[in-house]
Amino acid sequence: MRMSELFLRTLRDDPADADVDSHRLLVRAGYIRKVAAGMYSWLPLGHRVLRKVGQIVREEMDRAGAQEVLLPITQPLELWQRSGRDALYGPMMFRLEDRKETGFCLAPTAEEVMATLVGGEYSSYRDLPVNLYQIQWKYRDELRPRFGLLRGREFLMKDAYSFDTDMDGLRASYKKMYDAYYRVFERCSLTFRPVEAQSGEIGGDVNHEFMAVAAVGEDDFVWCTACDYAANVEAARRGHTWKHDEVPAVTDGSLTAPSVASLRPHADAPAMAKHHTPDMPGIAPVAAFFEVDASRTLKCIAFDIDGELGLALVPGDREVNEHALRAAVAPKPMRLLTDEDFAARRDLPKGYIGPHFPGASVVIADPAVAEPIGWITGANEADHHVRDAVLGRDFTVVVWADLVSIVSGDACPNCGQPLSVDRGIEVGHVFQLGTKYAESLDVNYTDANGEQHPMVMGCYGIGISRIVAAVVEEFHDENGMMWPVALAPYDVHLIALAGRGDQAEKVTSEADRLYEALTDRGMDVLYDDREASPGVKFADADLLGMPVQLVVGAKGLARGIVERKVRATGERDEVSLGDV
RNA sequence: CGGGGAGUGGCGCAGCUCGGUAGCGCACCGGCUUUGGGAGCCGGUGGUCGGGGGUUCAAAUCCCCCCUCCCCGACCA
Numbered sequence A: 001m002r003m004s005e006l007f008l009r010t011l012r013d014d015p016a017d018a019d020v021d022s023h024r025l026l027v028r029a030g031y032i033r034k035v036a037a038g039m040y041s042w043l044p045l046g047h048r049v050l051r052k053v054g055q056i057v058r059e060e061m062d063r064a065g066a067q068e069v070l071l072p073i074t075q076p077l078e079l080w081q082r083s084g085r086d087a088l089y090g091p092m093m094f095r096l097e098d099r100k101e102t103g104f105c106l107a108p109t110a111e112e113v114m115a116t117l118v119g120g121e122y123s124s125y126r127d128l129p130v131n132l133y134q135i136q137w138k139y140r141d142e143l144r145p146r147f148g149l150l151r152g153r154e155f156l157m158k159d160a161y162s163f164d165t166d167m168d169g170l171r172a173s174y175k176k177m178y179d180a181y182y183r184v185f186e187r188c189s190l191t192f193r194p195v196e197a198q199s200g201e202i203g204g205d206v207n208h209e210f211m212a213v214a215a216v217g218e219d220d221f222v223w224c225t226a227c228d229y230a231a232n233v234e235a236a237r238r239g240h241t242w243k244h245d246e247v248p249a250v251t252d253g254s255l256t257a258p259s260v261a262s263l264r265p266h267a268d269a270p271a272m273a274k275h276h277t278p279d280m281p282g283i284a285p286v287a288a289f290f291e292v293d294a295s296r297t298l299k300c301i302a303f304d305i306d307g308e309l310g311l312a313l314v315p316g317d318r319e320v321n322e323h324a325l326r327a328a329v330a331p332k333p334m335r336l337l338t339d340e341d342f343a344a345r346r347d348l349p350k351g352y353i354g355p356h357f358p359g360a361s362v363v364i365a366d367p368a369v370a371e372p373i374g375w376i377t378g379a380n381e382a383d384h385h386v387r388d389a390v391l392g393r394d395f396t397v398v399v400w401a402d403l404v405s406i407v408s409g410d411a412c413p414n415c416g417q418p419l420s421v422d423r424g425i426e427v428g429h430v431f432q433l434g435t436k437y438a439e440s441l442d443v444n445y446t447d448a449n450g451e452q453h454p455m456v457m458g459c460y461g462i463g464i465s466r467i468v469a470a471v472v473e474e475f476h477d478e479n480g481m482m483w484p485v486a487l488a489p490y491d492v493h494l495i496a497l498a499g500r501g502d503q504a505e506k507v508t509s510e511a512d513r514l515y516e517a518l519t520d521r522g523m524d525v526l527y528d529d530r531e532a533s534p535g536v537k538f539a540d541a542d543l544l545g546m547p548v549q550l551v552v553g554a555k556g557l558a559r560g561i562v563e564r565k566v567r568a569t570g571e572r573d574e575v576s577l578g579d580v
Numbered sequence B: 001c002g003g004g005g006a007g008u009g010g011c012g013c014a015g016c017u018c019g020g021u022a023g024c025g026c027a028c029c030g031g032c033u034u035u036g037g038g039a040g041c042c043g044g045u046g047g048u049c050g051g052g053g054g055u056u057c058a059a060a061u062c063c064c065c066c067c068u069c070c071c072c073g074a075c076c077a
Helices: A021-028 A044-063 A075-081 A084-094 A111-121 A167-187 A283-290 A324-327 A339-344 A435-441 A464-474 A504-520 A532-545 A554-558
Strands: A032-036 A039-042 A074-076 A093-099 A103-106 A130-139 A154-164 A193-198 A207-211 A221-226 A231-233 A271-275 A298-305 A308-315 A334-336 A362-365 A375-378 A384-389 A419-434 A442-445 A451-456 A456-463 A493-497 A525-528 A548-553 A559-564 A573-578
Touching: A021 A032, A039 A044, A044 A130, A044 A154, A044 A167, A044 A362, A044 A464, A074 A075, A075 A084, A075 A103, A075 A111, A075 A435, A075 A554, A111 A130, A111 A154, A111 A435, A111 A456, A154 A167, A154 A464, A167 A193, A167 A207, A167 A419, A167 A456, A193 A221, A193 A231, A193 A419, A207 A221, A207 A464, A283 A375, A283 A384, A298 A324, A298 A339, A298 A375, A324 A334, A324 A362, A419 A435, A419 A464, A435 A456, A456 A464, A493 A504, A493 A532, A504 A525, A504 A548, A504 A554, A525 A532, A548 A554, A554 A559
Parallel strands: A308 A362, A493 A525, A493 A548
Antiparallel strands: A032 A039, A074 A103, A093 A103, A130 A154, A154 A456, A193 A207, A207 A419, A221 A231, A221 A419, A271 A384, A298 A308, A298 A334, A375 A384, A419 A456, A442 A451, A548 A559, A559 A573
């Protein structure tokens, strides 16, 4: 493609409404243009990337045995009323009416239409399994569209739907999709991890999110840089790396007897001593007062467990993972005490509670609390803390459970290497739906005995347009984008520095020749044949981000070479004209 | 939804406090010069200042209503 003919206008200034790098660069480089909040036009360069991502997804879906179809964007509201998701999505759906005032929506997803389609064609166990997918625009009227392509109201999504006769079949279909997703994100060069996730509005049981590591992600997740371990922050657990032989067995949630017998009090700890600490209800000032690290203080979080008072203990530099606490005391209901609770209970000195609080019926602690030190903690009396509170002597623990929220550097439960807590962009999500939709939409099959059963469904989504942004987030620098070869709009950016000197004609004809030769060789070449200054061409080439730049100039031609620069690494070398 | 900020040629901004009929940079068009990291000079095109209403001789500017867009968003004792 000759740039003199390409529909492209790059911007020198960052667009005022773009904050994140991918949005900023995609707009500046003329890949996309905003039409409305969360809605973008794809210009030629951007469209080529979008198509390449789509093609990779298509290849992997086909390879996994799924078949491509194309459903309408506009769907009858009646289907959504039947599945019960009309109310669930509520204002999230773009709604419209036809001239007869029949309700429609712009598809936020397509379980209903797809299930209805399959149910209408197939009715026998002999027909199953089947897996259909489409690459189609989806519409969600987000409360707050943001970050450009990362959370748009219109986005391109690959959605696949599997139909099986039973759960075993579903699990097999699920596994195929899961593996295909792995390959898709690998081919897109993303740093990603599959994470077991909570199921949201879509329902169903098992599901995994594929998270691309990125600072601008909207969800925190924990992942191991050394192995495949990954989890969302609520579900994440750490490996037990503390070195003390006193560490008790972790009971994993059930309320069991304390195993403190094996615990040894801190050998040198003097008796617990009370100190006057006025106006220090938080960890930081207390640690400063006693001149210790916050990890030497003991944080006591009060919670209500089935009407009784519980205390959760973690080191002062850690935070309690509320989900982990809830899981540890399940099935009993648990909630953290609120300011109102503290206001209502005068006996609870907020900020000065210690693990030996007499009214606590359950004391649950993170294994880190087993470290044999004298803790600094609340004195159960306003404006007072104690030091040298020793486990087994001054307080006891009823339940041991992993309670702390994971932070970067904690040990991986699989391999012991450091975990990393990062933000992630959800680029894919796979669900085992079960029979939920088949039942509400009456999508059944007949088994070998002539009996009717609902089909067992799975659904699988990939954010195609979101991947484009996620890849830019991972692959860019201050000058622009750096496309992986698999997704770059063009393989090579050929730059002709013709100027108007004596050599102009020679440079132009040589660049033309190279353009033809490379194109004939099957390469996609973006050829900067514009009458622009060298600076403009170099800056645009870096901004647009093709993997390789080839520079044809009078200087090089005199020596029979063109210069080559690898965009991502900045490496430069020379290529002899005879070789091209 | 709550809080904060912003709408002025295609893009980025100034002008608004103190009303007087719109300006700068980039981009675009023409000319001359220039050509290895966003060139220089000269001359141009393009905006009913988000929309509606009001005040006034006069409104981008003051007042009222509406729309759009951007950013942030409970709690760790």
